[in-house]
Amino acid sequence: MTSLAQFVVTGFTTGATYALVGLGIALIAQVTGVISFAQGEFVMLGGLTFALLEEKGLAAPLAALVAIVLACAVGVVLERLVLPRARAGRTDQTIMLTIGASIVIEGVALVVVGTEPHFARPFTKGSALSVGGVHITPQYVWVVAITAVVLVAMWLLLTRTRVGWAMRATAMDAEAAQLSGISPSRMSLIVFVVAAALGAIGGIVLAPLQSPDAGIGIALGLKGFAAAVIGGLGRPAGAVVGGLALGIVERVAAGYLPGDFSGYSDAIAFALLLLVLLVRPTGLLSALRVERV
Amino acid sequence: MTDDASTSTEPGTSTPVLRVRGLVAGYDRIEALHGVDVEVHQGEAVTLIGSNGAGKTTLLRTIAGLMRPWRGTVEFLGEDVSRWPAERRARAGLALVPEGRRVFAGLTVEENLRLGGYPHPRSLAADGLATVYELFPKLRDRRTQAAGTMSGGEQQMLAIGRAMMSRPKLLLLDEPSLGLAPLAVREVADALVELAGRDTTLALVEQNATVAFHVARRGYLLDRGTLVTAGSVAELREDPRVHEAYLGQPVK
Amino acid sequence: MAVGLAAVLTLGVGAGCAKQESAASDSTEIPIGVDIEKSGPASVQGEAYERALKLVARQINANGVKVGNQTKKIKLIVRDNKSDPAESLSVAKSLIDNDNVAAIIGGGASPTTMSIVDTVEAKKVPLVSMGSSGAIVQPIDKRKYIFKTPGNTPVIADVMLKQFQRKGIKKIAVLSVDNAYGAAGLKAWQDLDKAGKIDLVDNEKFGDKDKDFTVQVTKAVAKHPDAVVVWAIPPQAGIAAQNLRQAKYPSNQVYFDTGAGAELFVKGAGSASEGMYMVHSRVLAGDQITATTPAAQAEKKFFTDYSRDYGNFSGFAPMAADALSLIVQAITKGGRADRETIRDSLEKLTFDGAFGTYQFSPTNHGGVDESSLALLVVKNGTWTLTS
Numbered sequence: 001m002t003s004l005a006q007f008v009v010t011g012f013t014t015g016a017t018y019a020l021v022g023l024g025i026a027l028i029a030q031v032t033g034v035i036s037f038a039q040g041e042f043v044m045l046g047g048l049t050f051a052l053l054e055e056k057g058l059a060a061p062l063a064a065l066v067a068i069v070l071a072c073a074v075g076v077v078l079e080r081l082v083l084p085r086a087r088a089g090r091t092d093q094t095i096m097l098t099i100g101a102s103i104v105i106e107g108v109a110l111v112v113v114g115t116e117p118h119f120a121r122p123f124t125k126g127s128a129l130s131v132g133g134v135h136i137t138p139q140y141v142w143v144v145a146i147t148a149v150v151l152v153a154m155w156l157l158l159t160r161t162r163v164g165w166a167m168r169a170t171a172m173d174a175e176a177a178q179l180s181g182i183s184p185s186r187m188s189l190i191v192f193v194v195a196a197a198l199g200a201i202g203g204i205v206l207a208p209l210q211s212p213d214a215g216i217g218i219a220l221g222l223k224g225f226a227a228a229v230i231g232g233l234g235r236p237a238g239a240v241v242g243g244l245a246l247g248i249v250e251r252v253a254a255g256y257l258p259g260d261f262s263g264y265s266d267a268i269a270f271a272l273l274l275l276v277l278l279v280r281p282t283g284l285l286s287a288l289r290v291e292r293v
Numbered sequence: 294m295t296d297d298a299s300t301s302t303e304p305g306t307s308t309p310v311l312r313v314r315g316l317v318a319g320y321d322r323i324e325a326l327h328g329v330d331v332e333v334h335q336g337e338a339v340t341l342i343g344s345n346g347a348g349k350t351t352l353l354r355t356i357a358g359l360m361r362p363w364r365g366t367v368e369f370l371g372e373d374v375s376r377w378p379a380e381r382r383a384r385a386g387l388a389l390v391p392e393g394r395r396v397f398a399g400l401t402v403e404e405n406l407r408l409g410g411y412p413h414p415r416s417l418a419a420d421g422l423a424t425v426y427e428l429f430p431k432l433r434d435r436r437t438q439a440a441g442t443m444s445g446g447e448q449q450m451l452a453i454g455r456a457m458m459s460r461p462k463l464l465l466l467d468e469p470s471l472g473l474a475p476l477a478v479r480e481v482a483d484a485l486v487e488l489a490g491r492d493t494t495l496a497l498v499e500q501n502a503t504v505a506f507h508v509a510r511r512g513y514l515l516d517r518g519t520l521v522t523a524g525s526v527a528e529l530r531e532d533p534r535v536h537e538a539y540l541g542q543p544v545k
Numbered sequence: 546m547a548v549g550l551a552a553v554l555t556l557g558v559g560a561g562c563a564k565q566e567s568a569a570s571d572s573t574e575i576p577i578g579v580d581i582e583k584s585g586p587a588s589v590q591g592e593a594y595e596r597a598l599k600l601v602a603r604q605i606n607a608n609g610v611k612v613g614n615q616t617k618k619i620k621l622i623v624r625d626n627k628s629d630p631a632e633s634l635s636v637a638k639s640l641i642d643n644d645n646v647a648a649i650i651g652g653g654a655s656p657t658t659m660s661i662v663d664t665v666e667a668k669k670v671p672l673v674s675m676g677s678s679g680a681i682v683q684p685i686d687k688r689k690y691i692f693k694t695p696g697n698t699p700v701i702a703d704v705m706l707k708q709f710q711r712k713g714i715k716k717i718a719v720l721s722v723d724n725a726y727g728a729a730g731l732k733a734w735q736d737l738d739k740a741g742k743i744d745l746v747d748n749e750k751f752g753d754k755d756k757d758f759t760v761q762v763t764k765a766v767a768k769h770p771d772a773v774v775v776w777a778i779p780p781q782a783g784i785a786a787q788n789l790r791q792a793k794y795p796s797n798q799v800y801f802d803t804g805a806g807a808e809l810f811v812k813g814a815g816s817a818s819e820g821m822y823m824v825h826s827r828v829l830a831g832d833q834i835t836a837t838t839p840a841a842q843a844e845k846k847f848f849t850d851y852s853r854d855y856g857n858f859s860g861f862a863p864m865a866a867d868a869l870s871l872i873v874q875a876i877t878k879g880g881r882a883d884r885e886t887i888r889d890s891l892e893k894l895t896f897d898g899a900f901g902t903y904q905f906s907p908t909n910h911g912g913v914d915e916s917s918l919a920l921l922v923v924k925n926g927t928w929t930l931t932s
């Protein structure tokens with residue numbers, strides 16, 4: 001029982017990052033119709049830059065800020081690349097482009113930073129708390145708290161601000177939004193930047209737990225995609241739930257499989273994705289243009 | 294350019310709010326408009342009638358900027374806006390109530406209306422809302438209802454209200470009567486008459502000539518991508534080509 | 546993106562060209578292929594290997610290699626196997642068939658070596674691997690051309706076992722990465738379990754790309770082992786250390802294999818590494834070595850040179866450094882630089898390298914001997930020899 005609780009807590013932490021990536025993917029898909037497989041790279045960019053700068057002695061908040069700004073800048077470049085094709089209705093090309101961009105971002109990171117992982121200190125010192133036999137390190141608390149704050153901020157952005165309304169309107173009906181004076185290309189730019197920032201934050205909070213290196217992006221992008229699809233690509237809230245569910249299922253499954261098989265947690269995540277796609281085969285495509293946000 | 298506020302019914306006497314010249318537009322390789330000229334003047338209500346497939350929607354979408362003209366120009370308030378994106382035209386005061394209403398189904402009535410006022414500062418919203426609710430009291434009662442759950446007539450009112458929120462200098466409407474129950478058609482038509490009476494400059498596309506002639510003073514007949522005739526509503530009513538275009542549909 | 550891609554390609558291609566031109570193939574050069582993990586999960590090793598090889602090649606080429614009455618230079622042909630066993634095989638084939646190398650160094654780990662040993666053996670090319678699994682060099686009649694620098698897995702396990710016996714530890718849990726490297730480690734402990742030397746209470750595996758082992762650690766700790774043995778490389782080794790600390794498992798009951806990777810491990814594990822043990826060559830405590838024996842001198846010199854050139858030391862570096870030194874020794878001793886001579890000569894070699902002492906024989910192709918290995922402990926953030 002204690003073990004189960006421990007697995008859930010751990011899964012929740014990893015799932016928080018999947019959720020942030022998945023949320024970015026869902027928002028981009030909603031607003032622009034593009035499915036971006038490059039979102040994992042923003043986790044890498046955010047986490048790696050943060051860890052690197054922190055190693056170099058920069059104060060953590062400043063390192064985090066630089067990491068987020070860098071990720072956002074790369075987000076802008078990605079958007080400028082993808083948008084013309086998306087505009088021309090070439091969604092197939094945009095998917096290939098995001099995959100290509102992902103490889104290039106990783107390649108550049110490898111050239112610039114090298115292959116070594118980098119190590120960030122936990123945000124606060126202190127040893128793991130023991131709550132009813134479940135070990136919770138302070139960094140877990142940070143991951144969950146910051147993710148929660150970011151999600152609430154996103155919700156407020158989407159429901160309480162003009163820009164959020166405009167994004168939702170574009171997601172629901174881009175032409176009708178245009179007729180209300182909303183620029184779809186501006187919305188596209190904003191949503192790519194927001195998604196990049198979400199990924200970077202996910203990478204930063206996770207960095208002290210899972211030393212990032214240049215190669216972590218692609219797998220995280222796939223997990224984020226799985227999270228978004230499991231939650232139904234149409235609903236940002238779904239992506240968040242999907243990400244947390246994925247993280248928890250992954251860890252719990254690893255926990256209850258015999259030790260010999262506990263290395264297969266990735267396979268479990270993708271089996272879950274396949275299952276969702278099989279049970280809801282229309283989920284992927286029909287959800288792309290649903291009305292709700 | 295808008296100093297001549299008199300209800301000019303004759304084209305060419307002042308700078309028109311809208312001047313479309315030699316407009317050619319279409320889809321892929323199919324040309325749907327073959328060189329169309331249209332003018333709308335300050336304060337007037339103009340209608341564009343024509344049978345199904347004549348090119349009315351294509352014309353309005355091109356004017357609004359949702360489609361690029363192949364040739365020809367669209368001038369709005371004396372400026373050539375042919376290359377402006379739709380949102381820029383909307384911000385400049387060119388509003389289109391699109392075919393099929395296209396309300397934001399997941400949002401409430403009031404959220405839809407507020408989005409209509411997107412180009413303007415929030416402080417103007419209350420004023421705009423009051424005007425719309427006065428024109429369509431039903432919308433006030435349904436303020437918090439999701440737009441997608443309302444009847445067609447109510448959605449049409451909402452679509453018009455949303456466009457009004459942008460304080461348009463020209464209101465384009467694409468078949469607002471389409472698919473509505475007779476009673477709703479009546480309600481929408483009355484609202485449009487009311488708007489026209491308030492000096493709103495509007496261009497109404499209709500297949501339903503009854504509604505069109507009820508609202509407008511002047512009109513154009515479009516047939517297979519070409520303007521066939523233009524004139525006052527009285528003239529159009531008598532024109533045999535109008536009757537022909539409507540294939541026996543009664544024109545009152 | 547196209548521009549970025551082009552830039553990356555140009556960089557890669559440019560670097561490749563430069564490498565090949567500067568060492569244009571002629572008879573005064575000995576081509577040696579290098580098949581290592583320059584990218585992928587084991588890239589941390591690959592990077593240290595490449596640095597070490599370049600350092601050693603530079604030092605050797607400064608004086609040249611005496612081959613009979615000629616002086617030749619070493620030409621390294623370095624290829625990336627992407628930490629992928631299948632990729633490693635095509636790298637090895639290409640090195641043999643296209644580059645006509647005299648010998649191969651690599652793969653840098655057990656998985657990327659196991660995939661190539663049969664091919665390399667069939668083509669009769671001498672190979673010195675940095676993988677630790679015993680299966681790399683056994684059975685010896687099918688591994689006539691295959692050698693390796695790390696100690697055999699059972700030898701490493703034996704160093705730990707001796708410590709366990711001293712401390713009266715019996716109940717062991719093993720955490721291992723799910724590949725040929727981790728499997729070799731696990732098997733060594735399963736064999737000791739069968740032999741009644743220890744009681745293996747739990748074994749847990751994790752994927753080579755995983756970065757959180759809380760689940761595995763939780764399960765292992767729940768069995769109350771007296772010691773937890775971890776078979777992993779960085780950054781996984783460091784994360785495992787953190788996860789163990791987080792589960793409040795006592796540090797002084799945690800043991801890592803050589804693969805844990807020294808400095809990077811301490812950096813990754815942070816304060817969690819304090820008090821944990823690792824079996825490694827003495828070279829790791831390089832600055833603490835009193836250089837009296839030739840072996841100790843070689844170790845200390847490499848430690849100093851590498852640290853000077855690259856800022857900090859890597860526990861993987863000496864494995865590759867010795868792979869090259871061994872081949873060069875074999876060439877010098879054999880007086881010829883052809884594949885057969887290198888093989889025959891390697892098999893007779895006794896050598897004091899940076900990683901330890903090698904005593905190859907027709908029945909032993911298996912890396913540094915037990916005397917070179919030590920049990921180290923992290924004290925104040927650095928590896929320290931245990932008495």
Ligand SMILES: Nc1ncnc2c1ncn2[C@@H]1O[C@H](COP(=O)(O)OP(=O)(O)O)[C@@H](O)[C@H]1O
Nearest residue numbers: 320323325343344345346347348349350351352
């Ligand atoms: N999306 C489209 N793709 C191709 N052809 C179209 C499309 N929409 C309309 N058309 C064609 O363009 C012509 C004009 O259509 P439209 O402007 O919708 O007419 P109306 O609004 O007067 O009914 C018709 O022949 C129609 O078939």
Ligand SMILES: [Mg+2]
Nearest residue numbers: 349350392468
């Ligand atoms: Mg139409």
